[in-house]
Amino acid sequence: MGTKSLCLLIASVLVAYYVYTPIPENIEERWKLMLINAGFRTVGHVAELAEWLGLMHYMEVLMMITSIEYTAPISDENVTVTDIEFDNVPVRLYVPRKQSGGLKRAVIYIHGGGWCVGGSAMEPYDLLSRWTANKLNAVVVSVEYRLAPIYHFPVQFDDVYTVVKFFLQNSVLVQYGVDPNRICISGDSAGGNLAAAVAQQLLDDLQVKVKLKIQALLYPALQTLDLDLPSYKDNENKPILPKSLMIRFWSEYFTTDSSLNEAMASNRHVPAESSNLFRFVNWSNLLPEEFKKDHVYTSPIYGSSRLGKKYPGFLDPRAAPLLVDDTKLLGLPMTYVLTCQHDVLRDDGIMYVSRLREAGIEVIHDHIEDAIHGALMFITSPTDLALGHRVANKYIGWLNMNL
Numbered sequence: 582m583g584t585k586s587l588c589l590l591i592a593s594v595l596v597a598y599y600v601y602t603p604i605p606e607n608i609e610e611r612w613k614l615m616l617i618n619a620g621f622r623t624v625g626h627v628a629e630l631a632e633w634l635g636l637m638h639y640m641e642v643l644m645m646i647t648s649i650e651y652t653a654p655i656s657d658e659n660v661t662v663t664d665i666e667f668d669n670v671p672v673r674l675y676v677p678r679k680q681s682g683g684l685k686r687a688v689i690y691i692h693g694g695g696w697c698v699g700g701s702a703m704e705p706y707d708l709l710s711r712w713t714a715n716k717l718n719a720v721v722v723s724v725e726y727r728l729a730p731i732y733h734f735p736v737q738f739d740d741v742y743t744v745v746k747f748f749l750q751n752s753v754l755v756q757y758g759v760d761p762n763r764i765c766i767s768g769d770s771a772g773g774n775l776a777a778a779v780a781q782q783l784l785d786d787l788q789v790k791v792k793l794k795i796q797a798l799l800y801p802a803l804q805t806l807d808l809d810l811p812s813y814k815d816n817e818n819k820p821i822l823p824k825s826l827m828i829r830f831w832s833e834y835f836t837t838d839s840s841l842n843e844a845m846a847s848n849r850h851v852p853a854e855s856s857n858l859f860r861f862v863n864w865s866n867l868l869p870e871e872f873k874k875d876h877v878y879t880s881p882i883y884g885s886s887r888l889g890k891k892y893p894g895f896l897d898p899r900a901a902p903l904l905v906d907d908t909k910l911l912g913l914p915m916t917y918v919l920t921c922q923h924d925v926l927r928d929d930g931i932m933y934v935s936r937l938r939e940a941g942i943e944v945i946h947d948h949i950e951d952a953i954h955g956a957l958m959f960i961t962s963p964t965d966l967a968l969g970h971r972v973a974n975k976y977i978g979w980l981n982m983n984l
């Protein structure tokens with residue numbers, strides 16, 4: 582074998598190793614997903630390198646990449662799109678042009694991106710909002726909340742809460758011709774987390790008279806306590822959202838101090854004083870048998886009380902909506918939960934379904950067997966997947982029937 586062919590062989594082994602990620606058997610368009618995932622991994626490696634060299638924060642690199650996908654607020658034949666502010670928080674607003682006579686429905690949408698990246702202007706989110714506005718003839722408010730690492734919890738929560746509270750005023754609903762009885766809050770991933778948290782906190786807010794009709798939580802993150810759930814173990818290295826990145830997102834939501842990240846990575850971050858909270862995320866009780874598989878429940882291992890005192894946010898239900906008492910679930914609106922089989926966050930969503938059902942809330946659970954985390958992101962060329970379109974149609978179709 583000549584030197585050239587040997588080099589070629591080594592190069593192709595390296596490329597194959599790099600590009601190849603075990604893709605679950607039941608996933609379609611495997612090669613396309615593998616390439617997309619190689620792109621995500623490259624960005625991750627560049628971010629690690631930039632951070633290690635002291636050039637940029639890890640999330641700044643990710644933010645730079647996602648900002649390439651930002652679109653201007655361009656109206657089309659069906660929807661008027663504007664970037665405005667609700668009570669000083671930026672939102673992208675989609676108002677259907679069709680004159681339907683009666684009042685319109687409304688969807689408040691919270692984008693994902695681990696509280697650190699993403700934006701309502703990103704092409705897939707912009708498209709999803711247009712589709713929603715168009716299909717439902719609904720007003721869509723897509724919230725542009727501030728992000729980590731510049732802003733930590735509770736800024737993200739507060740920004741979303743401010744927008745929702747502003748929009749739910751009767752005078753504002755009248756201005757946009759919205760039916761106060763047909764309003765939904767939706768969000769995916771970190772946005773699902775914020776949607777769930779805001780829906781809970783609204784229940785205690787006496788100033789807000791208008792009630793949400795629906796909350797739609799799309800592969801949401803809902804708890805910080807147990808980062809070794811069966812879904813975290815089974816999907817540790819699945820495409821798009823590996824466990825290490827999810828833990829980085831969680832810790833970054835509260836602080837850039839790496840000691841929280843390290844403690845979360847070994848699942849020893851919760852202080853013994855907060856042991857009573859573990860009952861809210863006890864997968865031994867809250868997961869149906871089919872998701873437990875061979876996993877064996879073990880008691881939590883506690884961490885130092887220093888972290889809990891320094892960063893109380895990770896024990897706060899506004900960051901981890903599963904941590905509320907059952908009584909706080911009463912009064913929540915009808916809930917749509919979408920979970921993906923190959924997702925570290927799968928069990929967060931499933932446990933919330935169990936808890937809401939026990940509390941008597943009407944829950945519709947769509948579990949997608951052949952889906953990965955972030956499926957809704959893959960609806961624009963060149964990274965579109967049939968899966969993305971299928972999940973988007975499922976969610977918007979359900980909303981159209983029920984809102």
Ligand SMILES: *[C@@H]1O[C@H](CO)[C@@H](O)[C@H](O)[C@H]1NC(C)=O
Pocket residue numbers: 657658659715
């Ligand atoms: C406007 O709505 C019509 C009917 O739903 C649809 O066929 C068309 O593609 C929409 N236009 C845009 C730009 O989305």
Ligand SMILES: *[C@@H]1O[C@H](CO)[C@@H](O)[C@H](O)[C@H]1NC(C)=O
Pocket residue numbers: 859860863865866878880881
């Ligand atoms: C979780 O549930 C199991 C089974 O019901 C129980 O044995 C265990 O003590 C619970 N753990 C916590 C921390 O609540």
